[in-house]
Amino acid sequence: MHTIYLLLGSNESGRMAWLRNAIELLQQHCGEVTDRSAIYETAAWGLEDQPDFLNMALCLNTKLSPEELLQCTQSIEQQLGRQRTIKWGQRTLDIDILFYDKDIIDIPGLKVPHPYIQDRRFALVPLADIAPGFVHPQLHKTIAELLEICPDPLPVTKHS
Numbered sequence: 001m002h003t004i005y006l007l008l009g010s011n012e013s014g015r016m017a018w019l020r021n022a023i024e025l026l027q028q029h030c031g032e033v034t035d036r037s038a039i040y041e042t043a044a045w046g047l048e049d050q051p052d053f054l055n056m057a058l059c060l061n062t063k064l065s066p067e068e069l070l071q072c073t074q075s076i077e078q079q080l081g082r083q084r085t086i087k088w089g090q091r092t093l094d095i096d097i098l099f100y101d102k103d104i105i106d107i108p109g110l111k112v113p114h115p116y117i118q119d120r121r122f123a124l125v126p127l128a129d130i131a132p133g134f135v136h137p138q139l140h141k142t143i144a145e146l147l148e149i150c151p152d153p154l155p156v157t158k159h160s
Contacts, residue, residue: 004031004060004069005099005131007114007123011044011053018093019054022076026095030072031062037129042122043154054159057098057126066100070110073097098127102137113138121152 006026010018019039027033037057044053062069073095098114105112113136117123124147127134132144139146 001061001063002101003099004062004097004101005127005134006058006060006073007055007094007096007098007126008058009042009053009055009094009096009122011051015054019056022093022095023058025076025079026058026060026073029076030064030069031060033058033060035059035130037126039159040122040126040156041159042125042156053122055122055126055156057123057130059130066097066103066105066110066112067107069097069100096123098123099134099137102135104137118146118150119152121147121150121154121156124150125156 008019008022012018016039023033023036035058039054039056042053042055044051064072077093077095096114097110097112098117100112103112114123117127118136118139118141124143128143128147132142134143135141136143136146141149
């Protein structure tokens with residue numbers, strides 16, 4: 001069994017429903033969700049002229065290989081209407097694989113740990129809810145430490 005950390009995000013109409021549907025499909029097809037963060041409202045990153053996102057982190061136990069997990073998450077994104085037309089553009093659902101155990105993976109289409117996690121407050125804040133002491137296998141800092149030094153100034157607030 002592998003322990004995976006995922007980040008879910010949505011900024012299209014019905015954001016909460018997209019997140020709920022994603023969790024249900026992840027449990028049906030990818031593995032058991034063992035923990036989840038609070039849901040956070042976050043400003044769009046990269047391409048900022050778009051609606052705010054709802055983001056949350058999940059811990060998932062899976063038997064899937066990294067490649068199988070990527071295929072599963074991309075299939076779920078597609079089932080839930082994800083269109084990959086504009087980089088960092090508006091989307092029904094985004095599922096990022098942040099960590100896969102403590103493995104370092106660099107294969108076509110998948111880099112784990114996520115290469116920009118240390119620069120993205122919208123990923124670190126929810127991940128710190130469920131794994132503040134998890135040590136980044138390349139940077140050798142905990143999620144809490146990475147959050148303290150994160151250069152990203154964009155706001156991340158708990159969704160009510």
